[in-house]
Structures are given as C-alpha cells and as structure tokens.
Amino acid sequence: MSSGPRIVVALVAVVVAALAVAAPASAANFTCNHTAVAECGGVIGYVAANATTYGAVRSLFQVSTLAALLGANDLPPSTPAAAPVAAGGVVRVPFPCACSNGTGRSNRTPTYTSKNGDTLDAIARNVFGGFVTYEEIADANQIPNPNVISVGDKLWIPLPCSCDPVGGEAVVHLGYSVPHGSTVEGIAEEFGVDNATLMEINGIADPSKLQAEQILDVPLRACSSSIRSNSLDSNLRLANGSYVLTANGCIFCSCSSSSYQLNCSIAQNKSSSECDVPKCPGNLFLGSTSSSGCNVTTCAYNGYTNATGLNISVNPVTNQTKCSSNAGSLERGLRGSIWRAFLTSIHIALIGICFV
16 A cells, blocks of 8 residues: 555444444355456446436446447447436446456456545445445455555455356346345346346345345346457457447447347448458348348358457358248248138139029
C-alpha cells in the first residue's frame, strides 16, 4: 500500500459481530476449473444504488469501451455515455475473467482508489453492489488488516466469474444479485435455466433459504459459433440479447434466441480499406446465405489474427434445418392435393347423376 496518511478504521465489537452474521465469507461461489480456457468474458448484473449514467458505470468498472457496455445491454450503438440509469436499474457489466486454483475472478480489473472515510466494507457493499466482500478485497490486495487502509490506495476489486461449461455446453456466467422476494424457481424461469442446475452450481441445498442480495452464478446459454481456436477472439461467448464488436471493431456479432447461432456481419461505418473481409465460395458476403434444395449455406465469421496486419477469416457453414420443415410442407401439400382431387371427383359424379 502507499505511504500516504493512514486511516485507522475502529470497528466496535458489536458491529464486527453483526457484519460476520450479515455478510458471508464469500459473496459468490463461482468455481472455475476449466483448464482449456484460462480466460473468458465475465458479466455481472450491477444494480445502481443511485441514479447514474452508462458512462459513469463504464468508468467505475473500467469497461474497455462504451460499445462493449452497450452491447452487453443490447442498447443501440449510438447510445451516448450520458444516457441515464435510474436508481435500482440493472446494468450488465462485462469484464475479463481469469481462472486460477479453481476460482474465477476479474482479471486485475476494476481498480478503485480509496478516499478519505472509505472502509473496505463500504467499498464492497455501497460502491460495488455487494459482488465482493471486504475480506475478498483484503485478500486480493494482500492487506493484512482489513480495518486499516490508506487514502489513495489502488485496490483491485475481484469480481466473481467463471469460464466453466455447463452440461458440456459453453455458457456465459452472469453474476446476479437476488432481488427481494425472489425464489430460486422464479430466477431459473426468468433466465431459462434448469432449476436443479441453478441450485447445484450455487450449492443451494434448501431453496427456501435464498437471501435477498445474495450473489448467484446464473449460467446463460451462449450462441454457438464457427470461430477457430487460434483466433484472437476464440473465447468469444455471447448470451441472448447481446452483441459485440470484434476484430479491431470491424466485425459486429450478435446472439439471438431464434437460432442461438452467432450472427456476424461487417460493422457499420467501416470501409473496405479498414476492414478487408474475404468472401466465401459462391461469392457470398459475410452474413449472407444461399439455398440449394434443403441446404442453407451461411458465410460465417471464422475469427481474426494480427500477426502481419489484420487478417479476418470467413468460412461457409451449411445446415439442413429447412429440410424437415419443407418435407412437412410438401407432405401437407400432397395430402391437400389428394383430398381436393377426391372432392372434385365426387362433385363431378354427383353432377353426372343429376343429368341422368
């Protein structure tokens, strides 16, 4: 810590005891044993204690760009930094996550500079919404006495996160602060998560003991993609209702629950000289599709490298999702034609009988 003036925080024994009961030793139980991916993207649902702006939230959590924050919240890219966030509003905050020793924490970010009158507990609860505890801040910053900090100390705030797959599938782990009156079943339904899975991941044995402002690990289904493993954004994972700019801002990728397939296209306001994106066979542009019978081929984003300048890759992805639908339509059409022919023959026969 810095050699600036020391601030000794005297805690009354009763207060210490109260905090020990009210605050768990860990704000969340985000295990991260996934060895194949050392880093990934984490996200928390930050609840604004007071009215603020997206620019202020970005500054507090040191999100890399405003576009990254807007994308996590599915807001238009033109949204200004001064756009308001009401008190109690929830903002999804993205950050880099790193796994170590079975635990996931934000990768050395964000940091907070302590001010006169600050305590670690106040910083954890009031500034960062209870996503960490004062013990975790003290441990991450090797502070021997959490009751003693200095004005001007630069503190790393270790936000909880994970890179682990769930059920063999890649997911986006959302740090979620439980609202008052919520239930485990209601939260699972809200986010489309299996109730048993949510309880298992968070070590919940008795759902009736869920507490308000408890931090849960909510695994959100991620869109699948064709990004190759050696791409600089190989760990890109997006949940439903989010987007991101990647490949040095040249590629716009989004995730929708309609297909849960990553949809990528050339970013708006980018020229071909800035972003040289190759075409797929058949002269398909990135994001465009072609059909042949039951097969639908999409020119999909395949990743990028910067070894000798920006190199963006694409590849054709073919699926047969229309086959069953078309087959069903064809079958229904044939049945309808046969039925109409049958009715027509009866009608003609009746007319013939009348003439006779």
